[in-house]
Amino acid sequence: MTNNSATPRPAAPWVAQPHPFGFTGVMPGDIKDEYTAITERMGGQVFRIGPGLDSLNPLDLGPMRDVIAGAVGAHRAQLIAQARSRRLELLESLLVIAGAPALLPTDRLFLARAVDIASAGHTRAGEGDPTIPDVLRVMEQGHAELRQGSGGL
Numbered sequence: 119m120t121n122n123s124a125t126p127r128p129a130a131p132w133v134a135q136p137h138p139f140g141f142t143g144v145m146p147g148d149i150k151d152e153y154t155a156i157t158e159r160m161g162g163q164v165f166r167i168g169p170g171l172d173s174l175n176p177l178d179l180g181p182m183r184d185v186i187a188g189a190v191g192a193h194r195a196q197l198i199a200q201a202r203s204r205r206l207e208l209l210e211s212l213l214v215i216a217g218a219p220a221l222l223p224t225d226r227l228f229l230a231r232a233v234d235i236a237s238a239g240h241t242r243a244g245e246g247d248p249t250i251p252d253v254l255r256v257m258e259q260g261h262a263e264l265r266q267g268s269g270g271l
Contacts, residue, residue: 176212177205177233178247202237206230209253228264232256235263 148154154164165172179201186197209229210221235256236248256264
């Protein structure tokens, strides 16, 4: 028996049952299409991501959006800061994965301000969460707010 034929067996409990800490198992990157049939038989969802298919927005707050909307005062501010931090850490991780050098503090500030501006624009327009292209557009267009918030960069 090869490793490939043994892999679905231990993975099946993660797909079939919620994780004990409240998270559902995910099988990312099913390149060989090995988990599609078992996932569908177990009532799971299969998302095919790529050009012309489904897409994934890593900046989407998901269920946290509703939690933030229902929170007030200091708790709300704490949740917003946590969501912002998650977005920034994720973007920085994607940059590193893509081969970019480690970000300097000034780079982090620039990225954070661009995310804030893109998020605020989407909120004002009622468009939900920004996407990575939205953040890039803010950076490329050099919004006045971006230069002001980044110490004149």
